[in-house]
Amino acid sequence: MSLWLALQTLHGRGLQKLLPKMQLHGRLRIWVCLALAYLIIMGLVHLFHLPLRSNTLHSHYDMTGEYVMAKHRASMQKEMEKLEVRAKAAEKLHMDPEEQINILTKIFKKSDENADGELDLNELSSAISKKIKEHLSQALRENFYMFTSIDNNPKNGRISWEEYHAYFLKQRGYDDAFIKNHKENHRHMPREIKEAIMRDKAAWSQAARDDPNTLTIDEFLSFRHPESSHATILTIVEETIGRLDMDDDNELTPQEFSDPSMNEVPDDMTLQEFQQERLHEFKTIIDTDNNGKIDRRELLMYIDPRNVHHAEKEAVLLLGAADVDHDGVLNLEEILDKREMFIVSKLVDAAKSFHDEF
Template identity: 60%
Template sequence: MSIWLKILQHYARHINIMKLQGRLRLWVCLASLYIFIMAIVHFFHIPLHSKTLHSHYDLTGDAIQKRRHEAVKKEADKIAKRAFNEAKVAMGDAEQVQILTVTFEKADEDGDGMIDLKELSKWIGAKIKEHLTLALRENFFMFTAVDQNPRNGRVSWEEYHVYFLKHQGFDDEYIHNHKENHKGMTREMKEAIMRDKAAWSEAARDNPEELSIDEFLAFKHPESSHATILSIVEETLSRLDVDGDGVLTEEEFSDPAMNEIPEYLTEEKFKEERIHEFRNVVDENKNNKVEKKELLMYIDPRNSHHAEKEAANLISLADEDQDGVLTLQEVLKHKETFINSKMIDAAKSFHDEF
């Protein structure tokens, strides 16, 4: 048995040696072929890449930056155009009914055919957050689209005005040769330009002729701008802080004489609601004083109390049978109120407020 085992081992070694020799011959052939091809390339000066292919798949830093810039500009134009055009759309009665019906069904979480305060507050809160998130995104793309001549990281009134007119359908000849009074333009369009000029003046802090990207946010979406909210806080403190100690007491916060009272509230009811807000919403640390930080959190549109207050106001306005909930019929009966509310159009509602 040992002789046969030795014979088998000998043949196994022989086979392995033959396999190894075969692999070596293959690698030598491939190396020789590579050297031969490179010699031909070098001798005849054959290019090793296609200029067309290279330009399409260029991975250099400049090329990547250029493609990124083109993509951003394309997206910016699309978003900015949509933002301008949305302001011109007016809904008919049938469309309002359809939108309110669909929204009602979505907000009615338990599907009982009624919307209570909790359901409506939750829905409005989600719409507010959605709008504020989209406003930040839209601001970046619109700023990029408007900042064209020159592209310097700041937007001038001239740049914005040209972009505005272009997206209202005016041709280049009118845009570059029109007079300041915009002769022939509709009254609504002139009023829109005047509103923009007023908002521009409020947003421009460093230079009245140009806006940074943060100032542009305050110009187009003041409800999303921290600077605007902080400015409102400062104004509120200076108006209500009678003793000038930098904080607000319950009496200062709820004083009807120092606040603008909504038409649907009496002075007594207004003061009652403000005291309730002071104790349960604004005064977070329960020290009977409201500091600037607490006031900032209170005024911030993201604070849930705004959604709750909007929901409560809508229910009080439309709840005709006084059962504390809304039916679809009640909503449709007051469709103008709801269409312009944060339940449907948070953007328009915010811009009317700010």
């Protein structure tokens, strides 16, 4: 009997050692099967151009071609004119047409999610939204490295105008001797550099909150990339509330937000059209809790460049300007025909576009 018990004990121990190995092999087989299934699915996606996700955005804009070609084209004419102005500015920079074509072709292929050779509003909005987020993230990274490199005389956690001005001139090829001894009126400098200094000085004054002669790292972000600065967005929110809040309850009603007498009405819109569009934005975009009022949080979310409505609005403008056959989508030829406009849009240059707006 004792021998039998001993054999049973040894057999049980063998099973205990073998069982984990069997479980491990079973799990390994499962993972191998899942990996093979994934490869097969991705192969089918690539072969038949199957969409990996829905192209439908929960848009606050009517994303149909008919709407774009009719109502929105008229109501956003002024914004399209701004794009044209930026396009002409790009032409003055003598940008290489071949380089523009290469850039836009790459972006087109990357944005064409279903590889059908056309960009609809959803694909265009999605591509612009990604570009905006990339720019904002890059701006935050660059701000830190630039701030720490400029803050050196002395290194005290603040950048003085003198420190920044020396950096500015050095970036434009001036040596230390010139920077130290140049005249403050910059009389002998080229006109474009003098104008850039004046613009920087004005932006510096707006960003400096505590000390007019120095900037903290957050203020420096407001100075260099106001669209990325939470402080700048909060300032815009406060200015908007202060300007439109007639009953001083720190919230905006539909009437206050859409009042033409308290807002700048575009030249190409009637007062009624402006009011209707503002009311539409109030109800469909800004008033997220549907309580009939806009508070600071909702207004901040609306102004935040990461809000998808900024990308959607830009997409509507670009489609309205470039869709010459009015089919509600853009092919590569249509984009290249308007390449100067697309080059300065948020689809390509989100940084320049936002800096023109803020």
